[in-house]
Amino acid sequence: MLGRKVMTEESDIVKKIQKNNTREKKITQALEKKDGLAWEEDGMAYMEERIYVPNNKKLREKILKEYHNPVDIGHPGQYRMLELLKRTYWWPELKEYIKKYVQGCLKCQQNKVQHQQRARELHPLEISKGPW
Numbered sequence: 189m190l191g192r193k194v195m196t197e198e199s200d201i202v203k204k205i206q207k208n209n210t211r212e213k214k215i216t217q218a219l220e221k222k223d224g225l226a227w228e229e230d231g232m233a234y235m236e237e238r239i240y241v242p243n244n245k246k247l248r249e250k251i252l253k254e255y256h257n258p259v260d261i262g263h264p265g266q267y268r269m270l271e272l273l274k275r276t277y278w279w280p281e282l283k284e285y286i287k288k289y290v291q292g293c294l295k296c297q298q299n300k301v302q303h304q305q306r307a308r309e310l311h312p313l314e315i316s317k318g319p320w
């Protein structure tokens with residue numbers, strides 16, 4: 189079904205997903221509906237053509253890392269990261285996970301501080317013209 193060549197890291201993740209049979213309520217409900225939006229194949233559950241990632245902290249963190257830390261991806265912000273990640277994977281509250289991950293990334297937080305400092309230099313506080 190996966191018609192494209194998967195990266196080594198990615199196939200490693202896929203193997204781990206296949207080994208994990210835990211399913212959250214949200215995905216089992218979607219599967220039970222049998223409306224074509226969710227299905228199971230090769231030991232994985234799919235949600236709207238995206239791979240469902242079981243609720244395993246390590247596994248999800250590995251994926252988040254893959255879509256944030258590599259040099260060629262280069263620490264995207266949460267919206268960009270969501271765009272990239274949701275092309276392949278899905279799990280409930282994915283957006284929240286990404287938000288927390290980006291907020292918890294030391295490098296991103298350092299960059300943010302630098303941006304804010306630069307922005308302040310560009311817009312110095314205007315001198316109050318009031319009568320007080």
Ligand SMILES: [Zn+2]
Binds near residue numbers: 256263264297
């Ligand atoms: Zn980062």
